[in-house]
Amino acid sequence: MKLRSVSPRTWNGAVALVVAAFVFAAPAASQPRIDVSILPQKNTAFEPLPSNIVAAFEKGNFLESVIVLPNGDLLITEAIGHIVWRVSSTGTRTLFHHSDIQPVGLAVDIDGRIVSSGRTADGTGAVFIFHDDGELERTIPIEGAQFLNGTTFVSPGQLLVADSGAGTILQVDTDTGEVRIWLSGEVLQSHPDRNPLLPAVNGLKLFDGSVYATNSSRMTVLRISLIGPDHRAGEPETVSENVVLDDLAIAADGTIYGTTHIYDSVIRIEQDGSATTIARAEQGVAGSTAAAFGRRTEDRNTLYVVGDGGFYLDPENPAAANVVAIDAGEPGLSLAASLSHLAYPGMERAASMAVVRCITASGSDERRRAAAPDYTRFLELNMTRIAFAGQVYGDGRKAEPTARLYFMHGLDEARAEAMMEGSPYFTEGVYSSCDAEPFDVMLGSMIGAVAWPDEVSRDR
Template identity: 40%
Template sequence: MNFRNNVVLMLGAVGLAIALSPFSLASKPEENVSPPLVQPPVELVPARTLATYPRGYFLENIVIDVDGTIYITENKTGQIIRRTFNGEADIFSQVDVGLAGLGIDVNGTLIATGHAETGEQYIFEFAEDGTLEYELAVPEAGFLNGLALFRPGVFLIADSTSGTVWQFDRQTQQVVPWLRHDSLNPNPDMPTIPGANGIKLFEGAVYITNSGQGTVTRVPIQDDGSPGEPEVIFSGIVLDDFAFSATGNLYGTTHIFNSVVVLSPDGNHRTIATAEQGVTGSTALAFGVNESDRHSIYVVGDGGIFSASSEEDIVEPELVQLDVGELGIPQEATLDWMGRPRQVEAIETQLVQCTTAPNTENLRTTIGPRYLRYLELHLDHISYAGQLYGNGRANTPSDRLYFVQQQDPEAALELIQNSPYYRAGVYSECTVTPFTTLLGNTLDGVAWPQNAIYPRE
């Protein structure tokens, strides 16, 4: 999916006094940030408020697990709010510093970025039950913000003040620079506005929003995982978090402008939700994953903490579901830069399972050499053969499994029943079950099309 370069939504001359400072939430610095002079067309989509939260809450980020469970970070209290697909809500976990970015590994492990009021930066990992596994101080970081899964166990983290994308390895707990670039720096004329903010992977590249510079930067991923040359693909648009649809549309939150917008690869753009739909102070969004909500995005915000003209105008932040009419991208599909296995034909296999007869230990020892040689002579049909142990490897095998290829069920069963073990009485019975081989290193590929894991419609 190729984006047209240098798509500019000109910023207007009329300033809007706002306070967008996650670096110092207690103060309210004034920055002159202009709304777009050329306002995008407004095409509102159906919206539904699912939950409201206490006034003053700063809902910062959102991820959705494979079962539809929503996790939301709260910047002030350090809470991770959990909401199941059925609408049950609780506090999944809480730390003693403010939380910002949130990510989820392929195994379901949650990772969050956070910051103390004194400026220290942290990465947190949580167990399945919400227990804090560890907190990792990152003294070299400026302000850790959004994060994206880069490969299993490894995340990329946008740093909003240092012009850096960090690479974090869960296993080694090492944090190293992945990219430093001027396009990620804060705007020197608006130093309290975040630079690099949201970060996502899409079709072999990393995309990063820069709120202060009003840009979206694309960084191609090289074959070895290193960054290519960054390229600004959108400018003049203030975005916080974002997500891609399967067709390549970029859905973004505008935070201080209280809206959700869509940027298309051809440069067209439109507003699909405003404060009237509940997205006041929109900070983050994510696509649904279940059959009933795969064409929806879920949006959170801060209720206008940084955009309200007065404290009285701050509203309760909401979790809003927007029906956008197209699919998002499964997180696993964003890792396509790592390469895909080649497509192969599915192999029809028969699984033959044989039960070991009792009190046959001596018989197995006697017949064993002939049995093993029989298997060797039929390697053209037997792809795997192995043993099941009902009570641990120290005990007698309870069953043996044979994966037999290029044979119909009757022929596969006959092949094993003709073996010395069966004919001598080592096995009490053998059964056969059809088995289709779809994946395995012996296949040197996968037997399903790419669209099986990357649906586009």
């Protein structure tokens, strides 16, 4: 389960969490803070799947979210210690990020950009964008957010974030920083008669043109269709009920794998709604908080599960917080396949061009300035032959261009090279050489199409 108001402190020699004054006002230190016996949790058959513990963190760690990177490494938020860990598939643990921010949810965009929901040092809700090396690149503050939690991208740059405190889902443009409410309503909010420690809308995942959202307090899984090119929210429908889920991962065929957190288990939910428990505390999934499928060929059938060792339910008596690998026997959904709702581009025949690279001669600045008027007019008069052209800054944008590229259509390599050798920059010695190579245009926003049929890029 996710945390409400968070600040780290020492508790019985271990790092612990202050959620709010009332949260730890339990009748006795040895009693769990949520009475799970009064919840209408569905009884499920236990059919354990093969599993192994990949990494074990010390008692008192709160492993909150997990994503899998293309190279197979896991990124895991540790909510108490303000840490994002990198864990290899063999269990090697290295620090990815540690600062005064509190990262909670995790997501990775199709271009590899890593983001996290959470809080800044002063408690403001925010989305954090990281460089590949873990350095914090940018913070998008979200004033008024209560507790930012699960995340998923619905298209490149468009992130959905669950606010488990407010019972809403926000849409965040990670390029512009624009934030708006994507969906609100009673189905996302807490159940009025249940323990307030059970979060409202919680985990988010994308599958087959819909967002799947858990509501831990209402014990439901919702499916919310994406509508139109701006991915508006459709009417939520319930696909599972009477099961407390924190996070979820979805297999390629639509099977849901959910972490129950306070029930120390992982549950598989078929498309007909039937549920089976596939792992329990004895497999190492005590306090299971989040799950994600592997992304490489060798681990696409592996479901990685993280947890808090039962810390949230009983902070005085937690077990180790583990990373567990479960053999699900079926592959997860690839990142590209999860975006199948985005339109496939049209198909065009590959356009054949010649690309000419002209290298800037050393010490040619004065010659370049003198020849610039004739050179620019030369390009203008040949625009019908040049698809596009531009400058290459081999020494960085603050330095002068080290080369220029010219993409020519309607000319073969010899003719394209001869044309640029007739340009004022070449004849006046600004260029030391101009060499042409064949080039085929395969895709791009400039042509608005690709050079292959849809079937090539569909997940198989």
